[in-house]
Amino acid sequence: DIVMTQSPDSLAVSLGERATINCKSSQSVFLTSNNKNYLAWFQQKPGQPPKVVIYWASTRESGVPDRFSGSGSGTDFTLTISSLQAEDVAVYYCQQYYSLPLTFGGGTKVEIK
């Protein structure tokens, strides 16, 4: 199984400041045949199901604000919120879909400082 490790477990950021979440996979999730990283990011607010924010490691889902961006390749990935807004308070999960079983990181809780 591919193990997904996120850091930090939680972070507190001031409104308007940058939030950075890291995700590391135990093996590469990059497929050379199509040049894609099989890595997605989800946002989960309290009492709600997760919502996809980023897929293919760096493609924003339709309707997601452009302050959210994803980067990285292979085994190391980052989700960045360039200017944190109050509505961004949530737990964020990375997920690999390179191989079965599909696996998630442990989550990073983002709060307002």
Place this chain on the structure above:
Amino acid sequence: QVQLQESGPGLVKPSQTLSLTCTVSGGSISSGSYYWSWIRQPAGKGLEWIGRIHTSGRTDYNLSFNSRVTISVDTAKNQFSLNLNSMTAADTAVYYCARGDFYVDFQHWGQGTLVTVSS
């Protein structure tokens, strides 16, 4: 816009089988090329993928469930179902159904249903 809604018992006794149904609206479960998945989340914890069924009928399961899981589709009712047997307290969680495709596995989610295992 496709919508998914989980239904089933909120309480299951230990050793019994959990049966959950996900009703799909806004589209036919048998059209297109999609994955229909079950995911669970214990209270205050992370997400765990249980398994999925493809539009073609092919199933994939998380082997960590040791063959306790079965996922099936009822096209007439536009539903897919999860059966998880030999339930224990460790299976207490919110269970979600979701739809995905080749570029993201979980694009559309149900609201989730809490299942508690207790005698």
